[in-house]
Amino acid sequence: MRTRPLKVALLGCGVVGSEVARIMTTHADDLAARIGAPVELAGVAVRRPSKVREGIDPALVTTDATALVKRGDIDVIVEVIGGIEPARTLITTAFEHGASVVSANKALLAQDGAALHKAAEDHDADLYYEAAVAGAIPLIRPLRESLAGDKVNRVLGIVNGTTNFILDKMDSTGAGYQEALDEATALGYAEADPTADVEGFDAAAKAAILAGIAFHTRVRLDDVYREGMTEVTAADFASAKNMGCTIKLLAICERAEDGGSVTARVHPAMIPLTHPLASVRGAYNAVFVESDAAGQLMFYGPGAGGAPTASAVLGDLVAVCRNRLNGATGPGESAYAALPVSGMGEVVTRYHISLDVADKPGVLAQVATVFAEHGVSIDTVRQTGKDGEASLVVVTHRASDASLSGTVEALRKLDTVRGVASIMRVEGE
Amino acid sequence: MRTRPLKVALLGCGVVGSEVARIMTTHADDLAARIGAPVELAGVAVRRPSKVREGIDPALVTTDATALVKRGDIDVIVEVIGGIEPARTLITTAFEHGASVVSANKALLAQDGAALHKAAEDHDADLYYEAAVAGAIPLIRPLRESLAGDKVNRVLGIVNGTTNFILDKMDSTGAGYQEALDEATALGYAEADPTADVEGFDAAAKAAILAGIAFHTRVRLDDVYREGMTEVTAADFASAKNMGCTIKLLAICERAEDGGSVTARVHPAMIPLTHPLASVRGAYNAVFVESDAAGQLMFYGPGAGGAPTASAVLGDLVAVCRNRLNGATGPGESAYAALPVSGMGEVVTRYHISLDVADKPGVLAQVATVFAEHGVSIDTVRQTGKDGEASLVVVTHRASDASLSGTVEALRKLDTVRGVASIMRVEGE
Numbered sequence: 001m002r003t004r005p006l007k008v009a010l011l012g013c014g015v016v017g018s019e020v021a022r023i024m025t026t027h028a029d030d031l032a033a034r035i036g037a038p039v040e041l042a043g044v045a046v047r048r049p050s051k052v053r054e055g056i057d058p059a060l061v062t063t064d065a066t067a068l069v070k071r072g073d074i075d076v077i078v079e080v081i082g083g084i085e086p087a088r089t090l091i092t093t094a095f096e097h098g099a100s101v102v103s104a105n106k107a108l109l110a111q112d113g114a115a116l117h118k119a120a121e122d123h124d125a126d127l128y129y130e131a132a133v134a135g136a137i138p139l140i141r142p143l144r145e146s147l148a149g150d151k152v153n154r155v156l157g158i159v160n161g162t163t164n165f166i167l168d169k170m171d172s173t174g175a176g177y178q179e180a181l182d183e184a185t186a187l188g189y190a191e192a193d194p195t196a197d198v199e200g201f202d203a204a205a206k207a208a209i210l211a212g213i214a215f216h217t218r219v220r221l222d223d224v225y226r227e228g229m230t231e232v233t234a235a236d237f238a239s240a241k242n243m244g245c246t247i248k249l250l251a252i253c254e255r256a257e258d259g260g261s262v263t264a265r266v267h268p269a270m271i272p273l274t275h276p277l278a279s280v281r282g283a284y285n286a287v288f289v290e291s292d293a294a295g296q297l298m299f300y301g302p303g304a305g306g307a308p309t310a311s312a313v314l315g316d317l318v319a320v321c322r323n324r325l326n327g328a329t330g331p332g333e334s335a336y337a338a339l340p341v342s343g344m345g346e347v348v349t350r351y352h353i354s355l356d357v358a359d360k361p362g363v364l365a366q367v368a369t370v371f372a373e374h375g376v377s378i379d380t381v382r383q384t385g386k387d388g389e390a391s392l393v394v395v396t397h398r399a400s401d402a403s404l405s406g407t408v409e410a411l412r413k414l415d416t417v418r419g420v421a422s423i424m425r426v427e428g429e
Numbered sequence: 430m431r432t433r434p435l436k437v438a439l440l441g442c443g444v445v446g447s448e449v450a451r452i453m454t455t456h457a458d459d460l461a462a463r464i465g466a467p468v469e470l471a472g473v474a475v476r477r478p479s480k481v482r483e484g485i486d487p488a489l490v491t492t493d494a495t496a497l498v499k500r501g502d503i504d505v506i507v508e509v510i511g512g513i514e515p516a517r518t519l520i521t522t523a524f525e526h527g528a529s530v531v532s533a534n535k536a537l538l539a540q541d542g543a544a545l546h547k548a549a550e551d552h553d554a555d556l557y558y559e560a561a562v563a564g565a566i567p568l569i570r571p572l573r574e575s576l577a578g579d580k581v582n583r584v585l586g587i588v589n590g591t592t593n594f595i596l597d598k599m600d601s602t603g604a605g606y607q608e609a610l611d612e613a614t615a616l617g618y619a620e621a622d623p624t625a626d627v628e629g630f631d632a633a634a635k636a637a638i639l640a641g642i643a644f645h646t647r648v649r650l651d652d653v654y655r656e657g658m659t660e661v662t663a664a665d666f667a668s669a670k671n672m673g674c675t676i677k678l679l680a681i682c683e684r685a686e687d688g689g690s691v692t693a694r695v696h697p698a699m700i701p702l703t704h705p706l707a708s709v710r711g712a713y714n715a716v717f718v719e720s721d722a723a724g725q726l727m728f729y730g731p732g733a734g735g736a737p738t739a740s741a742v743l744g745d746l747v748a749v750c751r752n753r754l755n756g757a758t759g760p761g762e763s764a765y766a767a768l769p770v771s772g773m774g775e776v777v778t779r780y781h782i783s784l785d786v787a788d789k790p791g792v793l794a795q796v797a798t799v800f801a802e803h804g805v806s807i808d809t810v811r812q813t814g815k816d817g818e819a820s821l822v823v824v825t826h827r828a829s830d831a832s833l834s835g836t837v838e839a840l841r842k843l844d845t846v847r848g849v850a851s852i853m854r855v856e857g858e
Contacts, residue, residue, distance in 0.1 A: 030766075147567070149463075149742070293452060293739050294730065294737050300728075305724075310578075312575070312723070323757075
């Protein structure tokens with residue numbers, strides 16, 4: 001074994017960073033044996049240097065992250081500060097000064113992955129980011145390496161623990177969205193400002209990263225259709241139960257059936273209770289991958305948290321350190337397929353639509369005609385009525401989102417349709 | 430991209446090999462883009478050269494596997510013939526002649542993994558074998574790389590599709606073992622001689638491989654305790670249902686609680702219906718991995734079959750080809766921890782024991798005394814009796830296998846115990 005240590009610098013020492021530092025210390029011998037050389041924590045950039053950080057030598061702590069990445073003797077930078085800046089500039093500077101980078105920064109990777117990969121390649125460095133998607137669950141590496149000889153057609157998953165906790169709570173207790181969110185906040189599953197989670201931004205960033213790797217095509221955050229889950233109601237869960245379904249916030253990356261384009265989207269959807277994703281509870285994550293040869297694979301585990309995310313970071317750290325000792329780099333960006341990324345209109349799926357309608361004869365015929373005119377085939381209709389008010393619940397066969405939108409627009413213009421109570425996609429069949 | 434192709438030779442062209450060859454041809458452009466150089470099928474060693482193999486140039490086919498591996502211009506040998514010899518000699522010869530090896534050979538890896546890894550290392554070559562365990566499911570790579578910075582404490586899984594199909598059938602239809610086996614054979618899930626599957630040899634080989642990687646310790650097939658599932662009865666399933674459980678053939682690799690040793694075993698066990706492994710149906714495989722930092726991860730997918738296994742082989746092929754272009758090798762054997770592998774006696778788990786006893790007062794007290802004398806604590810007892818015959822079903826708290834064996838031996842000597850109807854371990858809690 002080489003005795004001269006590889007030097008690692010941490011950018012950020014919060015929940016994840018402090019756990020990375022802890023494991024680097026407590027498991028130093030294991031890491032050295034697995035890498036083939038010792039690793040040394042050579043610097044830690046933080047915002048608040050006065051905070052006591054157990055187990056970390058105060059002499060290593062600095063507020064000057066830029067000076068740290070410019071030192072030139074650092075082998076690997078671990079970036080766990082998150083957000084776009086200063087993370088982007090620090091990572092780019094690190095590459096320029098000879099370091100490889102392990103990052104957990106989904107927002108940055110989803111926005112600027114291509115440029116960062118280019119910077120890594122230009123400097124013969126590695127950029128690894130298993131921790132950016134689904135915490136501890138190995139997903140980037142299986143997609144990028146294990147399935148490198150296969151053709152992935154779909155990635156379908158629960159990649160945000162906060163929203164899964166809220167939806168699971170609504171499902172199991174009948175609580176409304178606000179009540180479930182309050183509980184998630186009280187238990188520390190939701191942040192004070194939950195926007196990034198509940199509006200689907202976090203999941204959309206992960207969808208962009210997964211789609212890019214799965215389809216060997218650049219997919220940016222802006223390419224991902226995004227719908228949050230703040231408008232999911234207890235009534236929606238009741239409707240879902242009637243159909244033998246539950247509701248999950250799903251990230252879905254698909255290759256079009258003709259193989260000529262791909263889509264990526266995040267939205268709440270009904271899925272059958274018999275689908276393995278339906279039983280993913282609490283803040284857990286799970287991702288289905290469907291490919292030509294392998295068939296259906298599922299990966300399940302804790303999607304967030306300090307220790308699980310640190311596990312993913314350290315797995316990457318070991319790989320990057322091994323590469324460095326080998327004088328090699330791991331697989332970089334693979335975007336050769338360069339497939340067009342289609343918008344939501346071209347997505348084909350099923351829909352569950354609840355309409356408030358006038359309780360009089362002929363309404364169903366009118367509604368059915370509108371669906372037919374837009375080429376949307378109806379699977380089932382359920383009609384209920386009392387006191388002159390009635391509702392129609394329509395479940396469609398597979399149709400394009402554009403056709404469905406056209407249908408809904410036309411339905412709203414019917415005199416007999418008083419309102420469209422809810423529209424929800426049905427997935428996982 | 431490099432234009433000179435990497436040369437690949439196939440040893441074996443059965444269900445898996447022919448699928449590997451097919452994908453290498455139909456997805457040649459994708460593979461080239463992902464590797465950074467084209468790959469060329471340069472030879473195929475088979476036993477029956479006269480068999481027509483669609484899509485394979487007959488000029489590539491040979492019966493002389495030894496000459497093929499000695500050619501010296503082959504970059505990667507893909508070994509999918511299985512069994513110990515001639516596979517072992519061919520792989521060793523391939524290393525000596527400069528090739529790296531991708532293998533799906535669990536029996537050989539479980540028996541001679543250390544020697545083969547040594548041969549690979551001596552010749553600066555790679556030995557990859559994702560396809561040897563759980564077909565298409567990425568498991569070797571996540572354990573060896575994604576979790577390289579973590580400490581794995583347990584691997585628990587269903588790693589044999591044939592036996593899972595049979596047990597699932599018994600569970601869902603009430604069929605006996607033979608009837609379910611006959612159906613599995615008729616459907617092609619079981620081989621004409623099902624011994625390797627139903628007696629647990631196949632699962633034991635996989636357990637040895639998984640334990641070795643998970644614990645960085647050499648674990649050979651002989652180190653794995655093995656009990657097949659041919660004696661599982663419809664009555665056992667009825668007992669399991671009474672406990673809210675089902676029965677699965679599990680491969681379990683564990684680090685002892687004190688961390689000082691490891692165990693690996695394969696046997697039928699009851700697991701609660703609420704455990705995710707309980708709902709793994711048909712010929713699917715699923716593996717739970719528990720580690721210090723990541724927590725519980727699960728990997729699920731098709732555990733066998735030509736295309737899924739080919740997916741795993743090709744993922745390895747891409748990785749090995751990339752390494753070759755990089756002039757590097759991937760992670761080799763990691764056995765530095767060299768922990769002692771304990772026997773079954775030191776395994777600690779729970780037990781479900783059915784006893785046929787005399788239907789008279791005082792029997793329960795006698796039986797309970799025997800458990801107490803051996804230090805095995807009882808969780809629940811259920812007593813049923815009719816017509817002078819009675820049965821006792823005892824479920825224990827966690828105890829060592831040695832204590833339980835001692836208990837059972839003593840129970841058999843009691844006059845009032847007419848027989849031990851079944852003993853089954855209870856896992857997954």
